Each structure stands twice: as structure tokens, then as C-alpha cells.
Amino acid sequence: MNDYQELIKTEAKKFYEAQKADFEADAGEFGAKSAQPNFSKWVDRTARLNQVVEAIASKWAHKDFFWVQQNTRNRNPKGGGDPRSNAFGSFYLDVFHQVKKLAKRM
Numbered sequence: 434m435n436d437y438q439e440l441i442k443t444e445a446k447k448f449y450e451a452q453k454a455d456f457e458a459d460a461g462e463f464g465a466k467s468a469q470p471n472f473s474k475w476v477d478r479t480a481r482l483n484q485v486v487e488a489i490a491s492k493w494a495h496k497d498f499f500w501v502q503q504n505t506r507n508r509n510p511k512g513g514g515d516p517r518s519n520a521f522g523s524f525y526l527d528v529f530h531q532v533k534k535l536a537k538r539m
Contacts, residue, residue, distance in 0.1 A: 435504060437500065437504035437505070438504070441524075441531050442531055444485070444528050444531075445528050445531035445534075445535060446531075448532055449532050449535045452476070452481060456472055456475055461478075462474075462478060463478055472532075472536040473529075473532075482525065483525065485528075486524055486528060490520065490521045493517075495516070497520070498517055498520040499516065502516070505520075505523035505526075505527055507522070507523045507526045507527060508523070
């Protein structure tokens with residue numbers, strides 16, 4: 434397993450463990466106490482994962498954008514675009530996918 438996948442799994446696990454209690458206490462839309470609990474949709478609604486990924490991506494240098502694009506499972510097939518935003522989007526989707534896998538298991 435490469436460093437990128439380890440980073441994804443580590444960040445997803447930290448995020449899931451930090452947010453699980455808030456999810457279980459939330460009676461709002463998609464919270465655990467709502468009529469239709471859904472952790473993935475709750476994460477999207479609260480935009481908490483976006484803040485975490487933004488904090489991580491803000492420390493990246495130019496070479497890190499390409500590192501993410503080389504290792505992501507969400508490559509842009511056409512290429513082009515802003516490397517920073519492509520890397521942010523790919524990293525977000527990779528972490529989100531791993532968080533959904535953790536939520537399904539728990």
C-alpha cells in the first residue's frame with residue numbers, strides 16, 4: 434500500500450471517529466435521530482469533511498498536487514484544469530469514499 438492510500442485511510446478514520454458522536458446526537462436532516470439517518474448525506478450537509486480536507490490541502494506544495502493526481506482513484510480522464518482544484522476534489526472524494534466504507538462497517 435502506498436503512502437497516499439495510508440493517508441486516505443488515516444484521515445478517514447480520524448474524521449469518522451471525531452464526527453460519529455455528533456452524527457448520533459443530530460436530530461436534523463439525515464442525523465442518526467432523524468427519520469432517515471444517512472451518514473454520507475449528513476457529511477455532505479454539514480460540510481465538515483470539506484473543512485478537514487481544506488486544512489490538509491492548504492499545506493500542499495505544487496508537487497503534492499501531482500502526487501495526489503498520480504495516486505487517486507478519481508482521475509480526470511481529460512486532464513487539464515487547475516492542479517490545485519483537481520487535487521482537492523480527488524482527495525475529497527477519496528477520503529469521502531473511505532469514510533462511507535467505515536460508516537457501513539460500523
